[in-house]
Amino acid sequence: MTLRPAIALGLKTLAAAALCAWLLGRLDGERLGDALLHLSAPCLLAALALLPANLGFQTLKWGLLVRTQHPAAGAGLIFRSFLAGMTLGTLTPGRVGEHARAAWFPGRTTELAALSVLDKFSSAAVTSLCGALGLLLLPRWDLSLFGRAAPLVLGLLGAYAAAVLGWILLGLALLLAPARVTGLLGRWPRLAAWGRFRRVHEAMAAVGRPRRAAVLAAALAFYATFLTQFVLLARGLGLDQAGVPAAAAGTLFLKSLFPVSLGDLGVRELFAANLFESLGAAPERAVAAAFLLFLLNVGLPSLAGAWSAISLRRHRAGTP
Secondary structure, X not given: OOHHHHHHHHHHHHHHHHHHHHHHOOOOHHHHHHHHHOOOHHHHHHHHHOHHHHHHHHHHHHHHHHOOOOOOOOHHHHHHHHHHXXXXXXXXXXXXXXXXXXXXXXXXXXHHHHHHHHHHHHHHHHHHHHHHHHHHHOOOOOOHHHHHHHHHHHHHHHHHHHHHHHHHHHHHHHHHOHHHHHHHHOOOHHHHOOHHHHHHHHHHHOOOHHHHHHHHHHHHHHHHHHHHHHHHHHHHOOOOXXXXXXXXXXXXXXXXXXXXXXXXXXXXXHHHHHHHHOOOOOXXXXXXXXXXXXXXXXXXXXXXXXXXXXHHXXXXXXXX
């Protein structure tokens, strides 16, 4: 690992540790431990049983795009590249390392890196739109954890969320008509003359309408699975309020706005504590549900993907 990635990883780790320490200092440790001890085993097992579907829908999305450039790409190779990208994304700011999965397919790295961005936009659009709707369905938003700074935090979050939502809508336009968007950008002479941009435009043009619809359908299926896992864990911890799905959707949206910590650890839990508390739920149970979601859907796959990422690095270095 070179110096710059090592510094970025260190900063993300520090951010996660600082957020978790700050949050734990404002929660009841005994209630948090009691919530985890009384977690419903059937709910936990049901959430775990959905992990293959979670990973499968994500791999399907990526595979649909990969095969526009490598029609003969095997399912195993696509899955390994996806897992490696997940691990690298967890370790890098803004999850940019996730796009390194394109390196598994030499000769079309530029095209697949662009398609990887398109893939992420598909999920980001679904997460943002459903999450914004979830926030609107909540009866109120309790930011008491922030004390007197709560109104300022709420205002800043609202402005930032609106800006990100606008950016995501632009990304949705790219998903709906990628070649048209890059074609419009190509009217800028300096950009049109850039060889890599021409390759990106050709890659976008290769993603036909039926395939784009399939990518969006896979993104919706992945989101529904992910949200169901969150709700199952929340139910298993005794959170039975009617607004649990809305709070879960809002949590997933808000944590995506701040990819500042390792695996979003601490960010996810912070927003879960606030949103679920607005339903009258104990924040300790919400934090426990969010942390278990991290372990299931980020921790376990990232450990598996580490081997895949290491093997790619050895392959590129020419070592056995």
